[in-house]
Amino acid sequence: MMPASYNVLSYDEMTYTEGGADATMTEALLCWFIGPYGWIKGLSAARNYRKANPNTWLDTGLDDLGKDMEKSVPNAIRDIACTAWFISTSMTGVGLIINAAVVLL
Template sequence: MEKMMMPAYYNVLSTEEMTYTEGGATMVQAACAWFIPFYGWFKGITAVRDYRKKNPNNWTETGLDALSKDMEKSTANLLYDIACAASVVGSCASVVWLIPNALIVFGS
């Protein structure tokens, strides 16, 4: 049997600590997304823009899978993502915000 050697600076992280190292929302961010509609819209629309830039060829096919995978990370992510998605979908449903949303998502 082989021994696995770990570096001297090796640390074990708990599940809660992994949320911060892998990225994720806090409960404060989730509350802000729910109670400050502009914050939820801004974070949601910029997340769509960033995802489109990272996946230019298949962002429409893989976007919902990536969103559901992010929601599964934690309860805070679930609440945050639902609030941001609701804000973006609500703004897209209005004629006034459809054009600005498209300019943000498809802009450089």
């Protein structure tokens, strides 16, 4: 017998309760070799993290990035690629303005 509060969750529902699915190797390699894809993934991840943690995102962001990288090799490859594209686009004046606007607004 199961408790009254027992619920069965599908794989898709677990994505929302666990904070996202792990990266596939294909996704990780796409982030490296297709610059706009990696940049958009990194930019949207930074924006989503800031919105989810509005008061602590600057303090806890790198720790959570490190935890995500420790989950699997494809996650580490994807996260390094997205971070590299995000930082490299931020080094240009126009890119910095665009990145800051997307993350902060």
